[in-house]
Amino acid sequence: MEIQFNPSRSFCYQFGRYTVLAEVLQMLEVTSGHEFRLTELAQRVIDKYLSPEQQQIKVKKAQSDRLEPIHSIVKFFVSFIAKEQETFIRIGEGVYRSRTADDISDVELEDAALADGDEDTAEFEGWIYAFSFPALVRSNEAFPIKIGKTIGSVEERVQRQCKGSAAFDNPIILGKWQVKRVGPTELAAHNVLKARGKWRENVPGVEWFNTTALEVKTILDFVASS
Numbered sequence: 001m002e003i004q005f006n007p008s009r010s011f012c013y014q015f016g017r018y019t020v021l022a023e024v025l026q027m028l029e030v031t032s033g034h035e036f037r038l039t040e041l042a043q044r045v046i047d048k049y050l051s052p053e054q055q056q057i058k059v060k061k062a063q064s065d066r067l068e069p070i071h072s073i074v075k076f077f078v079s080f081i082a083k084e085q086e087t088f089i090r091i092g093e094g095v096y097r098s099r100t101a102d103d104i105s106d107v108e109l110e111d112a113a114l115a116d117g118d119e120d121t122a123e124f125e126g127w128i129y130a131f132s133f134p135a136l137v138r139s140n141e142a143f144p145i146k147i148g149k150t151i152g153s154v155e156e157r158v159q160r161q162c163k164g165s166a167a168f169d170n171p172i173i174l175g176k177w178q179v180k181r182v183g184p185t186e187l188a189a190h191n192v193l194k195a196r197g198k199w200r201e202n203v204p205g206v207e208w209f210n211t212t213a214l215e216v217k218t219i220l221d222f223v224a225s226s
Contacts, residue, residue: 005050007057012070016077020045021087024078030088030098038088038096042078046071126151126182128189130174130216131158137172142210144200145174147193149186174213177220188223189216 003015023045029036046055050070058067082088088096132145150157154176162171179185193199193209193216200208 005054007054007059007070009059009073012059012073013077015049016042016074017081019049020074021078021081023048025087025098033098035091035095035097037094038079038082039075039094042075043071046074124151124182125178125180127154127176127178128182128186128216128220129154129158129176130213131171132174133169133171135169137174142198142212142215144208145211145213145216146208147186147189147211147216148207149182151182175217177217179220179224185220185223189219192219192223 003011003019005011005015020042024030024038024041027036027041027044029041055069055071057070059070059073060066061068082096083090087099089099090096127150128147129150130145130147132143136144146161148157148161154173158171158173190199190207190209193211198209198211200210
């Protein structure tokens with residue numbers, strides 16, 4: 001992703017996330033599974049794209065009069081994003097290694113297979129869940145609700161979804177329903193809500209609907225009885 005240089009914190013974030021971190025992930029030190037210092041690898045990418053003069057330009061720190069050089073801000077954002085997204089395993093102060101298959105739980109693997117439409121995992125028993133945020137909840141009317149699926153813990157799944165995102169509050173789980181065929185059941189619920197004009201298309205994220213927990217339960221009961 002080509003990003004036009006601009007001496008601003010916004011540039012540092014975009015550059016760090018979409019260029020620096022993306023290239024670090026492809027480096028041999030990372031793909032080999034060995035330990036590495038993230039800031040050192042990030043600096044290599046920074047040197048590739050920014051001149052020494054550009055790197056030393058100082059930008060005002062957020063909510064402070066303190067000035068920091070571009071290269072320091074970029075490396076901060078790279079480390080921050082990697083931590084929030086759990087991109088690497090932290091070994092020590094500033095030292096990381098890439099995640100391996102042994103670091104990924106069976107539930108994460110199965111949820112990923114569900115998301116990719118794997119036919120075998122689609123037949124698993126699991127949970128359909130609905131969550132929203134406190135500021136969106138309404139008592140007697142429909143409001144934005146995320147409807148998803150998992151074969152593991154609903155609570156862990158929701159927290160994992162919201163972690164590192166632009167969520168402005170802690171999520172509230174409005175309901176969870178155990179079903180026999182979690183993939184097809186979720187798809188059926190989504191399709192019914194879309195047919196009713198409840199899908200919120202132009203919003204951050206996917207699987208958001210203007211609905212209620214009762215409506216979701218009613219649809220799932222109907223699907224289960226069909």
